[in-house]
Amino acid sequence: MHLSFASQIINLLAAILLLLSFAMLTQRRILSLINLFALQGFTLTLSTLVVAWSTGQHHLYYSAALTFALKVLVLPWVLHRLIRKLNVKWDVETLINIPTTMLVGIVLVILAFNVALPISQLAGTITKSTLGIALACVLLAFLTMITRSKAVPQVIGFLAMENGLFFAATSATYGMPMVVEFGIALDVMVGMVILGVFFFQIRERFDSLDIRHLEKLKEE
Amino acid sequence: MPLPASAMHLILGVVLLWLALGLAGVLFPHNLNLVSRLLFPAGAIGALVLAAAALDALSGEAQSLVLPLGLPGLPFHLRLDALSAFFLLLLGAVTAGISLFAAGYFRRGEGTPPGLQCLYYHVFIASMTLVLLADDAYAFMVFWETMALSSYFLVTSDHTKAEIRRAGFLYLLIAHVGAISILLCFGLLHGTGDYTFENMREVQLAPFWATIAFAMALFGFGAKAGMLPLHVWLPEAHPAAPSPVSALMSAVMLKTAIYGLLRVLFDLLHIQVWWWGVVILVLGLATALYGVVFSAVQSDMKRLLAYSSIENIGFILVGVGLTVIFQSYGMRSLAALALTATLYHCINHAYFKSLLFLATGSVLHATHERALGKLGGLIHRMPWVAWLALVGTLAIAGLPPLNGFVSEWLLLQAFLFTPNLPHPYLNMLIPVAAAAVALAAALAGYVMVKFYGVVFLGQPREERLAEAHDAGLRERAGLIWLAAGCVALGVAPVAVIGVIDNVTGALLGKTLGASATGWMFLTPISPARASYAPLLFLLVILAVWLATWLAVRSFYHGRVRRAPPWDCGFPAQNARMQDSAEGFGQPIRQVFEPFFRMQRELPTPFDATPRYRVTVEDHLWYWLYLPLAKVTEAVTRVVTLLQRGRISVYLMYSFVTLLILLLFVR
Numbered sequence: 026m027h028l029s030f031a032s033q034i035i036n037l038l039a040a041i042l043l044l045l046s047f048a049m050l051t052q053r054r055i056l057s058l059i060n061l062f063a064l065q066g067f068t069l070t071l072s073t074l075v076v077a078w079s080t081g082q083h084h085l086y087y088s089a090a091l092t093f094a095l096k097v098l099v100l101p102w103v104l105h106r107l108i109r110k111l112n113v114k115w116d117v118e119t120l121i122n123i124p125t126t127m128l129v130g131i132v133l134v135i136l137a138f139n140v141a142l143p144i145s146q147l148a149g150t151i152t153k154s155t156l157g158i159a160l161a162c163v164l165l166a167f168l169t170m171i172t173r174s175k176a177v178p179q180v181i182g183f184l185a186m187e188n189g190l191f192f193a194a195t196s197a198t199y200g201m202p203m204v205v206e207f208g209i210a211l212d213v214m215v216g217m218v219i220l221g222v223f224f225f226q227i228r229e230r231f232d233s234l235d236i237r238h239l240e241k242l243k244e245e
Numbered sequence: 246m247p248l249p250a251s252a253m254h255l256i257l258g259v260v261l262l263w264l265a266l267g268l269a270g271v272l273f274p275h276n277l278n279l280v281s282r283l284l285f286p287a288g289a290i291g292a293l294v295l296a297a298a299a300l301d302a303l304s305g306e307a308q309s310l311v312l313p314l315g316l317p318g319l320p321f322h323l324r325l326d327a328l329s330a331f332f333l334l335l336l337g338a339v340t341a342g343i344s345l346f347a348a349g350y351f352r353r354g355e356g357t358p359p360g361l362q363c364l365y366y367h368v369f370i371a372s373m374t375l376v377l378l379a380d381d382a383y384a385f386m387v388f389w390e391t392m393a394l395s396s397y398f399l400v401t402s403d404h405t406k407a408e409i410r411r412a413g414f415l416y417l418l419i420a421h422v423g424a425i426s427i428l429l430c431f432g433l434l435h436g437t438g439d440y441t442f443e444n445m446r447e448v449q450l451a452p453f454w455a456t457i458a459f460a461m462a463l464f465g466f467g468a469k470a471g472m473l474p475l476h477v478w479l480p481e482a483h484p485a486a487p488s489p490v491s492a493l494m495s496a497v498m499l500k501t502a503i504y505g506l507l508r509v510l511f512d513l514l515h516i517q518v519w520w521w522g523v524v525i526l527v528l529g530l531a532t533a534l535y536g537v538v539f540s541a542v543q544s545d546m547k548r549l550l551a552y553s554s555i556e557n558i559g560f561i562l563v564g565v566g567l568t569v570i571f572q573s574y575g576m577r578s579l580a581a582l583a584l585t586a587t588l589y590h591c592i593n594h595a596y597f598k599s600l601l602f603l604a605t606g607s608v609l610h611a612t613h614e615r616a617l618g619k620l621g622g623l624i625h626r627m628p629w630v631a632w633l634a635l636v637g638t639l640a641i642a643g644l645p646p647l648n649g650f651v652s653e654w655l656l657l658q659a660f661l662f663t664p665n666l667p668h669p670y671l672n673m674l675i676p677v678a679a680a681a682v683a684l685a686a687a688l689a690g691y692v693m694v695k696f697y698g699v700v701f702l703g704q705p706r707e708e709r710l711a712e713a714h715d716a717g718l719r720e721r722a723g724l725i726w727l728a729a730g731c732v733a734l735g736v737a738p739v740a741v742i743g744v745i746d747n748v749t750g751a752l753l754g755k756t757l758g759a760s761a762t763g764w765m766f767l768t769p770i771s772p773a774r775a776s777y778a779p780l781l782f783l784l785v786i787l788a789v790w791l792a793t794w795l796a797v798r799s800f801y802h803g804r805v806r807r808a809p810p811w812d813c814g815f816p817a818q819n820a821r822m823q824d825s826a827e828g829f830g831q832p833i834r835q836v837f838e839p840f841f842r843m844q845r846e847l848p849t850p851f852d853a854t855p856r857y858r859v860t861v862e863d864h865l866w867y868w869l870y871l872p873l874a875k876v877t878e879a880v881t882r883v884v885t886l887l888q889r890g891r892i893s894v895y896l897m898y899s900f901v902t903l904l905i906l907l908l909f910v911r
Contacts, residue, residue, distance in 0.1 A: 136908075164900075168900070
């Protein structure tokens with residue numbers, strides 16, 4: 026009964042995660058997007074903690090701590106600072122209108138569940154039923170990246186994709202080895218720094234963070 | 246007791262020395278004194294050591310070595326057998342002369358700084374050495390590509406000129422297409438085992454796959470050697486490169502391609518099919534004729550020599566083809582004869598072509614002119630270069646007693662035995678090919694008369710040629726070394742064939758054994774058929790010359806009479822009235838018209854400033870290369886549609902790929 030209670034909580038958290046992914050997909054405002062991202066990180070931390078507590082996998086506590094520090098505190102703070110400096114708090118228009126994006130998102134979720142079904146049957150973890158959700162989160166985050174034309178939301182989409190991957194790892198195999206997790210965390214940090222530099226460069230060059238300006242770089 | 250240093254270690258030591266010299270050059274890129282007085286002469290000494298080691302290894306057992314370099318679990322295998330040793334001997338002996346010349350050649354302020362040239366040059370010769378030593382496909386390809394890249398940088402050393410960059414690109418392109426083909430050939434040859442040549446020798450391919458492997462090898466090595474129709478890079482790249490580099494490329498690099506072809510044909514493949522030989526023979530003949538006809542109409546001296554290289558590669562390929570035919574019919578001693586002629590021509594061509602290229606380098610430095618139409622009369626200004634170039638010219642024209650004659654004679658001898666072939670059509674058709682070879686050889690003589698006559702004889706066609714100066718000491722030393730080689734190879738063919746016998750013995754299991762009738766006479770098959778005594782020939786020539794000289798002297802009582810030349814009743818002669826390069830080539834242009842794509846602009850009688858212009862181009866450009874380029878361009882245009890410049894679209898590509906893969910995994 027104890028286990029199933031834990032798994033119920035995990036399923037609840039997974040559902041929240043999926044909901045947040047949809048919310049991010051439809052969110053137009055950058056500030057709210059960052060907050061949603063932080064919230065997603067927080068949910069991820071909670072779910073990792075629950076998995077760690079219920080299965081006794083101690084290294085997952087470290088993962089949870091890392092996730093909390095990085096994705097709930099540091100990255101949102103960096104992003105907040107960034108948009109304040111770049112002064113891009115306003116709305117972002119999406120490339121495809123929101124209802125269509127939602128529909129595509131739903132199709133993706135169905136697809137993800139179907140794809141994940143055989144894998145989750147193989148996995149012996151208590152979190153196996155959430156694998157489909159994790160995959161859906163990855164795909165939705167990817168879609169978020171595709172549908173935004175501004176640089177900052179794209180980066181947030183990229184980070185959210187990493188969240189989904191992390192969740193998939195916890196749900197399929199109780200997390201990756203610690204070294205790999207550290208590596209990915211470092212990657213995210215470095216990627217963030219590099220992208221930050223790029224933001225300033227892009228804005229300096231084009232007076233805007235609209236990625237569509239980069240089309241001019243194409244060779245004719 | 247200390248172990249005697251094996252030839253292999255000595256050669257690797259030389260390679261290390263060359264690399265060290267190259268690095269020293271990079272450390273002081275602008276220090277010309279260091280480069281020309283120390284690094285290049287040291288490289289020449291290294292080359293001599295290499296030649297000596299190779300000569301020692303020729304008669305010895307094959308030596309193997311595994312270098313702990315390369316990828317983990319995939320070390321470089323090296324092997325020094327007779328075939329490698331022969332080509333290493335060629336490389337060392339010729340490079341010694343070229344390096345000596347290069348010591349005096351590279352100047353400040355001409356393109357790439359001398360230190361960098363020194364690096365590229367030494368990496369180039371080191372990689373060629375290692376190509377010849379490689380005993381697994383991996384090492385072979387690595388060194389082969391190093392060779393291509395280092396020579397690319399040498400070719401484009403004057404990279405500020407667009408045409409030179411273009412030539413370099415063309416060279417790199419064809420080199421890489423060839424390399425892919427060689428790679429595929431090795432892929433076929435290795436069967437199911439690993440990529441060592443050891444394993445490839447064991448693999449028994451089905452005839453069909455062996456034929457494919459052969460075709461790949463012929464294409465790949467042919468691209469490097471300048472075989473028709475892959476020759477187009479050669480006349481572009483050779484003139485673009487500095488002269489010592491042209492010499493090195495023509496003399497040694499083309500031979501590494503021949504080495505590779507021989508290695509695959511007679512060592513790695515376990516069977517030879519007769520019609521492979523016919524294919525090589527026909528391609529070789531076409532290459533030889535094409536090369537010589539085009540070299541006859543060139544008006545740039547280095548282009549002329551480049552086309553002449555194509556022609557000589559044609560001869561060599563003809564020899565290879567004959568060898569394959571004889572070998573496949575089990576006529577071992579005739580195969581040995583053909584292979585001997587081939588290898589002999591390889592080393593001969595290395596000597597005389599590098600000599601001529603270096604001579605053009607001296608002329609170029611003295612006059613800053615490559616166009617034949619602006620040279621002339623240089624024998625008075627540059628006697629050293631002119632007389633040494635004469636040796637090379639006579640050698641390449643195939644006149645006895647110099648070396649060019651010996652190999653061409655041997656090749657024709659081999660042809661004379663083709664009626665014995667047990668195949669009804671071959672034994673009638675191949676002797677006809679001998680006529681084509683003879684034609685090409687004769688035309689080569691014509692070309693060389695044009696080359697030498699226009700550059701060195703007659704009157705200077707430009708005012709500034711009067712200021713031309715002779716080559717410096719180091720350049721002269723290099724030229725003398727190569728000219729001496731031409732004479733020695735021509736006068737002592739029996740000794741040379743004794744050396745080559747090691748290779749034919751190892752590859753074909755039969756030697757020519759030309760020394761049976763003594764060192765004086767070169768007798769390929771039997772004294773009843775033909776024999777040649779170069780020394781006797783030389784003595785007779787000297788005797789006739791001496792007799793004439795004495796007769797003239799005694800007849801004229803030593804008087805020297807200087808008189809104006811006969812002027813056809815037109816006293817106001819000037820240098821413009823001499824036969825020009827275009828004029829000299831005109832009969833060939835007329836006779837072999839279908840070979841060329843010609844455009845002529847003739848002046849009308851009313852022109853105030855009459856101009857005559859003729860451009861001679863290669864049909865193959867228009868028939869083969871340009872259509873290919875067009876197709877490639879069309880394909881790329883389709884591919885370019887993928888490039889939209891929008892990040893969203895690029896992300897979409899990844900996304901769709903991800904989805905498709907996910908669906909596939911199910």
